[in-house]
Every structure is written in structure tokens, then in C-alpha cells.
Amino acid sequence: MLFSVREFEALARDRLPRYAYDFIAGGADDEVTVRANERAFARLRLLPRVLRGHAQRDLCTTLFGNEVTMPVVLSPTAFHRLADPQGEQATARAAAKAGTVMIASMASTVSIGDIAKAGGADLVLWFQAYIQSDIGITRTLIRRAEDAGCRALVVTVDSPVFGWRERDNRNGFHDLPPGMHCENMRDLTADGGVRDIEMVPGLSWDHIDRVVAMTDLPIVLKGVLHPADALTAVEHGVSGLFVSNHGGRQLDTVVAAIDAVADVAAAVDVPVLVDGGVRRGTDVVKALALGARAVGIGRPVLWGLAARGEEGVTEVLELLRAETDRAFAFCGCASVDHVARDLVREVRC
Numbered sequence: 482m483l484f485s486v487r488e489f490e491a492l493a494r495d496r497l498p499r500y501a502y503d504f505i506a507g508g509a510d511d512e513v514t515v516r517a518n519e520r521a522f523a524r525l526r527l528l529p530r531v532l533r534g535h536a537q538r539d540l541c542t543t544l545f546g547n548e549v550t551m552p553v554v555l556s557p558t559a560f561h562r563l564a565d566p567q568g569e570q571a572t573a574r575a576a577a578k579a580g581t582v583m584i585a586s587m588a589s590t591v592s593i594g595d596i597a598k599a600g601g602a603d604l605v606l607w608f609q610a611y612i613q614s615d616i617g618i619t620r621t622l623i624r625r626a627e628d629a630g631c632r633a634l635v636v637t638v639d640s641p642v643f644g645w646r647e648r649d650n651r652n653g654f655h656d657l658p659p660g661m662h663c664e665n666m667r668d669l670t671a672d673g674g675v676r677d678i679e680m681v682p683g684l685s686w687d688h689i690d691r692v693v694a695m696t697d698l699p700i701v702l703k704g705v706l707h708p709a710d711a712l713t714a715v716e717h718g719v720s721g722l723f724v725s726n727h728g729g730r731q732l733d734t735v736v737a738a739i740d741a742v743a744d745v746a747a748a749v750d751v752p753v754l755v756d757g758g759v760r761r762g763t764d765v766v767k768a769l770a771l772g773a774r775a776v777g778i779g780r781p782v783l784w785g786l787a788a789r790g791e792e793g794v795t796e797v798l799e800l801l802r803a804e805t806d807r808a809f810a811f812c813g814c815a816s817v818d819h820v821a822r823d824l825v826r827e828v829r830c
């Protein structure tokens with residue numbers, strides 16, 4: 482029996498080959514932001530309310546019309562088959578069972594259609610896309626997601642180029658092992674092969690306009706940190722924002738995601754999600770207090786998957802659910818609407 486996300490990381494580290502553990506755990510450059518994401522939560526302290534008389538708590542919330550049983554969703558992460566042979570299929574089953582959203586990465590090692598099938602009717606599935614320079618390819622990828630029944634499109638905008646990942650360089654990890662592919666990119670080359678995913682340095686608001694025009698799905702921009710960009714995004718027809726620094730894997734020394742969320746939430750009227758460094762139920766409460774509708778978890782899902790496959794993902798999600806419920810109880814909150822800004826104070830260390 483494991484009692485925390487931290488313990489899942491330790492077990493995953495024992496079980497994974499070095500290159501895979503490093504790929505998941507690591508970040509860009511000096512990994513300042515990887516560490517900052519978690520440390521920023523520790524600098525935020527709770528100021529709980531007592532005697533509110535809530536014998537029961539309800540963690541449910543709604544995200545773009547999708548009901549979820551807790552304000553914790555699965556952030557998009559690439560290559561789940563590095564962690565477990567069933568990969569994204571195992572993750573999808575665990576997300577469906579937990580009653581929360583799985584955001585499938587465009588760089589998944591199982592196709593979006595097969596992820597949807599594995600999750601079944603109970604899974605709320607969203608698709609994360611990197612806009613490609615060929616707009617036709619981008620359109621095909623979005624159609625595939627729509628055909629699979631995805632209910633929102635998460636467009637990642639913090640990756641005009643790929644982050645400098647020194648652990649991966651040292652380990653020589655540049656390609657997936659034999660037999661693993663980015664399955665969504667199949668049949669997208671002239672000869673029907675698997676196309677490489679590009680990072681597009683010229684990405685601009687014009688691309689967002691084209692994607693907004695190309696689908697009826699709600700669009701969430703992921704990787705926005707500046708409130709002025711959040712405002713511009715809404716003007717361009719985006720339905721939500723995902724405050725994120727990509728888990729510290731792209732631009733290093735960026736602000737911790739949790740430190741950016743309050744200003745973004747204050748700038749816009751649309752739902753705001755945040756990910757980066759969420760490891761405890763108290764982190765979930767802090768994010769909601771600062772204005773987030775829900776949080777995402779990236780690495781914790783992969784630690785669960787690497788430690789114990791589908792069951793491990795379920796355990797990680799249920800640990801976070803129980804911790805969040807306990808934190809609600811301690812703070813005097815019966816539901817997500819009760820999590821007020823004054824529950825959080827910032828301290829120096």
C-alpha cells in the first residue's frame with residue numbers, strides 16, 4: 482500500500498529504465514521551474530475556517546459542460562507506453578473509472594480512437610494538439626479527435642521550439658523504442674507513414690483564429706502565463722485557459738504556474754485551469770482559492786502508470802480525491818464554491 486504521490490514516484494523510479502524516468506521527471510536547462518512549481522505550493526499556506534458544520538463534501542464541478550467528480554483532470558503527457566505496455570489505454574480506463582477528464586496528448590502511443598474505445602462511454606476525453614505548420618494536417622488531427630468523441634480541444638502554445646532537456650541528451654533519448662509510435666501521426670506522410678510532430682516557431686494568433694474556425698469544440702489554450710495573453714485569447718474566441726509552464730520542460734526559470742493563476746483568473750471570465758507541481762489535495766485547494774476551476778496532473782499519472790499500470794493510476798487519482806476531500810473538511814468547505822480566496826496566504830519560505 483502506498484500513501485502518497487511521492488511514494489508512487491519512488492516506486493516508478495525503481496521500475497523504469499533510467500532514460501524513461503529521466504524523460505518524465507526532467508525539465509529544461511537547470512530545472513529551476515520544475516522545482517519552483519512544487520516549492521511555490523509550499524510557500525502558500527492555508528488559513529482554514531472552523532465550525533462550518535459540513536458533515537459531507539461534494540468535490541464535483543463542471544468544465545465546459547462536462548461534469549467531473551473532482552476538480553482534478555489528467556494533463557496531456559506524451560508516450561504512456563514508456564511507463565506501461567498498455568499505455569494510454571490503461572490511463573483511459575482509470576480516468577473513466579474516476580469520473581474525470583483525460584486530456585490525451587497528440588504525442589500518445591495509442592491512437593485517439595483507441596484511447597476513446599478503451600475509456601468507453603464513461604470517459605470524458607479531450608484532445609491536446611500542437612498546431613502544425615501544414616493547416617491541412619492540423620485539420621485532419623482535429624477531425625480524428627472529433628470522430629473519436631473528444632469534447633474539447635486543448636491547444637498547447639508554450640512550445641514554439643522544443644525545450645533543452647539535458648537529461649535526455651545525456652541518456653541519448655531522442656526516439657521512441659522500437660514498436661512505439663505517435664499513433665495519431667499515422668497515415669500523414671505521402672507514403673502513408675508516421676509523420677513527425679513539429680514545433681512551429683512562427684505560431685501566432687492567426688493560427689488560433691484558424692483553429693477556432695475549424696471546429697465547434699470548446700478550445701482551451703494551454704501554456705498561457707501572462708494575463709494580457711489570456712485576455713487576447715478570449716477576444717479570439719477561446720473558451721478556457723490552462724495556466725501552465727509545461728511542468729518546467731520548455732522555458733526554464735519561468736514563474737511557477739500557481740504563482741501566475743490569480744492574475745490570469747482575474748483578467749478573464751472564462752474557466753481557468755492550472756497544472757505544474759500539484760502533488761497533494763492541499764495543492765488543489767490552494768489552486769481553487771486562487772481562482773482555478775480545476776487543476777491538472779502530469780507526472781503523478783505517469784508515476785501511477787509506471788508503478789502499477791491502470792490500478793496505479795486509479796490509486797493516484799483516489800489518493801488525490803481523498804486528500805482533497807480531507808483538505809475541504811479541514812478548511813470548512815462543502816463544495817468547490819466554498820473555496821474562497823482568503824483561505825490562502827503567501828509566506829517567504
Ligand SMILES: Cc1cc2nc3c(=O)[nH]c(=O)nc-3n(C[C@H](O)[C@H](O)[C@H](O)COP(=O)(O)O)c2cc1C
Pocket residue numbers: 504505506518556557558559586587588609637703725726727728729730756757758759777778779780781783
Ligand atoms: C513526460 C511528460 C510529457 C508531456 N507531454 C506533453 C504533451 O505532449 N503535450 C502537452 O501539452 N504537455 C505535455 N506535458 C506537460 C503536461 O501537460 C503538464 O503541463 C505538466 O506535466 C504539469 O506538471 P506536473 O508534471 O508537475 O503535474 C508533458 C509533461 C511530462 C512530464
Ligand SMILES: CCCCC(=O)C(=O)O
Pocket residue numbers: 559588678727730
Ligand atoms: C512531441 C512530443 C512532445 C512531448 C512533450 O510535450 C514533452 O515532453 O513535454
